[in-house]
Amino acid sequence: MSPRPAPDLDLRRDRIIRAARELAESEGWEAVTMRRVTSALGVSQPVLYSAFTNRQALIDAVALSGFTEIAEVLEAADSDPMARMRAYLDFASARPHLYEAMFSMPTDLGFGTEDAPEALRRAFAAIHQVFPSPDHVRAEVAWATLHGLATLQTSGRQPASRVRSRLEHAHRILTE
Numbered sequence: 001m002s003p004r005p006a007p008d009l010d011l012r013r014d015r016i017i018r019a020a021r022e023l024a025e026s027e028g029w030e031a032v033t034m035r036r037v038t039s040a041l042g043v044s045q046p047v048l049y050s051a052f053t054n055r056q057a058l059i060d061a062v063a064l065s066g067f068t069e070i071a072e073v074l075e076a077a078d079s080d081p082m083a084r085m086r087a088y089l090d091f092a093s094a095r096p097h098l099y100e101a102m103f104s105m106p107t108d109l110g111f112g113t114e115d116a117p118e119a120l121r122r123a124f125a126a127i128h129q130v131f132p133s134p135d136h137v138r139a140e141v142a143w144a145t146l147h148g149l150a151t152l153q154t155s156g157r158q159p160a161s162r163v164r165s166r167l168e169h170a171h172r173i174l175t176e
Contacts, residue, residue, distance in 0.1 A: 013051045015041060017061050024062070024097040029105065032059070059101055060109055066095070066102040067119035074126035081130040081175065085146060085167050088127075092150035099154065103147060112140075131174055142174050 019040045023032045034055055038048045052058040070091050077087035092099040110116045112124075127146075128139035149166055152158045158166070 009051060012047070013061065016048060016051050016058065017065055020058055020062050021065075021098060024101070029059075029097065029100065034058070056106070056108060059105055060107055062098065063101045063105070063107055063109060064117055064119055066098040067117070067123050069095075069098075070102070071119055071122035071126060074123060077126075079130060081142075082167060082171055084126065084130045085142075085171065086163075088146045089150050089153060089163065089167070092154055096154045099150065103151075138174060142170075145170050145174065 016037060019037050020032050023036055023040060032055070034045060034048055034052075037058070038045050041048075052061065070088070073087050073091050074084055077083045109120065111120060124136075124139065124143065127143050128136060131138045131142040133139065149158070149170065153160065153163065
C-alpha cells in the first residue's frame with residue numbers, strides 16, 4: 001500500500017472558508033459553528049482544527065478573504081473616486097454576510113498598522129489612491145463614510161433610489 005499524500009493545507013483552508021461563508025449566507029453567522037462546518041464538509045473536527053484553531057480564527061480568515069476580494073474589486077474599478085465609491089457599495093450590497101465578517105464582527109485582525117495583513121493594506125491603498133493625502137486622513141474618512149453608507153444601505157435604512165445622490169455628495173465633501 002502506498003503512503004497517503006500529505007493534505008494540501010491551503011486547499012483545506014479554502015474549502016473550510018467557503019463552507020463557513022455558505023453557512024453564513026444561508027443561515028447567518030450564528031449558524032457558523034465548528035461543528036456545523038465539519039458537518040457541511042463531511043469531515044471530522046480534528047480536520048477542521050488542523051486548519052483553524054477556533055471559530056475566531058475561521059471568521060478572521062473569512063474576513064481576510066473578503067478584504068482580498070474588496071481590494072480586487074476596488075483595484076479593478078476605474079480610478080475615478082465615484083467609480084471606486086460605487087464599487088465599494090456594490091461589494092457590500094452583494095455580499096452582506098461577508099461584509100459583516102469584515103467590519104462588524106469581533107476580529108483579531110490588525111487595522112491601520114504597519115503589520116496589518118496585505119489584503120487590508122491593498123484595500124486601503126485603493127481608497128487612498130483616489131482620496132490622497134500625506135497623512136492618510138482623507139482616505140480614512142472616505143473609508144469611514146463608505147462604511148457608514150454601506151451599513152445603512154445593506155440594512156435597508158437608506159433608500160436605494162438615492163445612492164447616487166449620496167455618493168455625489170460624499171464625493172464633493174471628500175474632494176474639497
